[in-house]
Amino acid sequence: DVKVTQSSRYLVKRTGEKVFLECVQDMDHENMFWYRQDPGLGLRLIYFSYDVKMKEKGDIPEGYSVSREKKERFSLILESASTNQTSMYLCASRDRGNGYTFGSGTRLTVV
Amino acid sequence: RKEVEQDPGPFNVPEGATVAFNCTYSNSASQSFFWYRQDCRKEPKLLMSVYSSGNEDGRFTAQLNRASQYISLLIRDSKLSDSATYLCVVFGAGSYQLTFGKGTKLSVIP
Numbered sequence: 531d532v533k534v535t536q537s538s539r540y541l542v543k544r545t546g547e548k549v550f551l552e553c554v555q556d557m558d559h560e561n562m563f564w565y566r567q568d569p570g571l572g573l574r575l576i577y578f579s580y581d582v583k584m585k586e587k588g589d590i591p592e593g594y595s596v597s598r599e600k601k602e603r604f605s606l607i608l609e610s611a612s613t614n615q616t617s618m619y620l621c622a623s624r625d626r627g628n629g630y631t632f633g634s635g636t637r638l639t640v641v
Numbered sequence: 642r643k644e645v646e647q648d649p650g651p652f653n654v655p656e657g658a659t660v661a662f663n664c665t666y667s668n669s670a671s672q673s674f675f676w677y678r679q680d681c682r683k684e685p686k687l688l689m690s691v692y693s694s695g696n697e698d699g700r701f702t703a704q705l706n707r708a709s710q711y712i713s714l715l716i717r718d719s720k721l722s723d724s725a726t727y728l729c730v731v732f733g734a735g736s737y738q739l740t741f742g743k744g745t746k747l748s749v750i751p
Contacts (some may be wrong), residue, residue, distance in 0.1 A: 561737050563738065571743070572741055572744065573728075573741045574701075584697060618682075624739075629673075629677070629688070629690065629732075629739065630686070630739055632686070635684050641720075
């Protein structure tokens, strides 16, 4: 089974802090994704990467950046955390022709 | 029109009941279709892919109607453990990403 691992299950950060969310997958998948999920809004795509060093903006990239230096690792960066970035963050990995496998999520609270 | 639309529910059904969810999608060029299940405060997990001819996995049956651009999920003999949110997911042509519906919440009641 594909495993997608997110580094933290719960995080509490202060407004203005720089926050790094890490995601690692172990099946050599080319495509990786970062979503946030909020009640009533569903899953919203922040950024995705279709290969090493490649990145594309999703629907809500403002306030975020990403890094993909190695195929197995896709990092989401909140440059200056704000309270409206309090959310559940989900990383996913995908092989061609198949659905996503998600990590277990990081519940981020910005205070 | 939203890309993937689902009735948010909640659907409250007794154990043993049969329940069906529908989902419509706007992109006629969509190629692949999935149902995901998400338990409270957990990540979504793939329940089943949806094939043009329809497919079944135990108590679960998925159907695709390309002409009408909708997908359905039928759950027979509902169990308490089926309580979750069910997400309809569509993969479009020329895209790297999946498009998710907002989900339909199911509660199976004893």
